[in-house]
Amino acid sequence: MRTGGTTPRPSTRLQLARVALDAALTVAGVVGPVGALESATATARDRVPGVLVVALNDRRYDVSLHLIAAVVPLHDLADRIRERVVRAATAAGLARALGPVNVVFEDVVAGEARAGR
Amino acid sequence: MAEEPRSRKTASQAVTAGEEISPLAAERGATRIADAVVTKVAGIATHEVPGVYALGGGAARAIGTMTQAVGMSARTAQGVSVEVGEREAAVDLTIVVDYGESIPRVAQEVRENVIRRIEGITGLSVTEVNVTVDDLHVPGEEEEAPARVE
Numbered sequence: 225m226r227t228g229g230t231t232p233r234p235s236t237r238l239q240l241a242r243v244a245l246d247a248a249l250t251v252a253g254v255v256g257p258v259g260a261l262e263s264a265t266a267t268a269r270d271r272v273p274g275v276l277v278v279a280l281n282d283r284r285y286d287v288s289l290h291l292i293a294a295v296v297p298l299h300d301l302a303d304r305i306r307e308r309v310v311r312a313a314t315a316a317g318l319a320r321a322l323g324p325v326n327v328v329f330e331d332v333v334a335g336e337a338r339a340g341r
Numbered sequence: 342m343a344e345e346p347r348s349r350k351t352a353s354q355a356v357t358a359g360e361e362i363s364p365l366a367a368e369r370g371a372t373r374i375a376d377a378v379v380t381k382v383a384g385i386a387t388h389e390v391p392g393v394y395a396l397g398g399g400a401a402r403a404i405g406t407m408t409q410a411v412g413m414s415a416r417t418a419q420g421v422s423v424e425v426g427e428r429e430a431a432v433d434l435t436i437v438v439d440y441g442e443s444i445p446r447v448a449q450e451v452r453e454n455v456i457r458r459i460e461g462i463t464g465l466s467v468t469e470v471n472v473t474v475d476d477l478h479v480p481g482e483e484e485e486a487p488a489r490v491e
Contacts, residue, residue, distance in 0.1 A: 287370070293378075295385060299464045302372040310369065324370035332378050332462075334385050 392442035396420030
């Protein structure tokens with residue numbers, strides 16, 4: 225007798241959100257995601273803070289990361305984040321779903337130049 | 342179940358619409374820097390200059406002391422006002438200078454350091470940094486209240 229239900233596979237949107245955020249947090253200079261509700265990707269079951277993934281009309285998804293950073297050159301940091309996200313999405317088999325990766329620095333924190341995780 | 346594409350505005354859409362904060366388009370997406378970031382960088386850069394005792398006018402400092410005590414604000418934001426465009430930023434600062442320091446020298450160093458830090462960190466070009474010296478800090482003038490608990 226089968227017991228319990230199957231866990232539904234996460235949507236591409238949610239997978240992209242997780243992959244993008246995890247990748248961004250590994251970049252030195254990224255302190256963390258912002259916690260605001262409007263900057264999160266959420267379903268009824270899950271919530272990924274600091275990343276907003278929105279479907280485009282070409283089957284790809286626009287990824288916007290809303291981050292808190294250390295006080296470092298932010299455009300270089302954004303480029304490194306973008307590279308890391310693209311690499312992680314490719315490794316996860318999500319390269320074709322990945323559209324533009326926007327990086328929004330919402331705040332900076334002095335003395336927090338830690339690498340992510 | 343397939344999810345409905347959402348109608349919320351993304352960063353790139355906001356950039357296209359010319360909204361808010363400084364967008365800089367890159368090949369694979371845009372980078373935006375919030376006003377709060379420019380404000381904080383300006384505040385930190387100001388504090389780095391010897392001779393600057395505090396940021397903000399009297400009222401701002403009093404309110405800042407209270408809000409910091411309850412963790413609601415950073416000392417780097419008070420006394421700083423920024424105007425941020427797509428590529429440029431203008432900064433207004435209100436500072437308190439230590440008594441005995443040369444005010445023109447401190448103001449000039451603040452200006453140079455704020456420009457260097459904002460341009461280096463955010464890539465924005467700083468068009469002006471206006472410095473208002475609101476007060477002088479004289480040592481002993483405002484004794485810190487003794488701690489009530491150890």
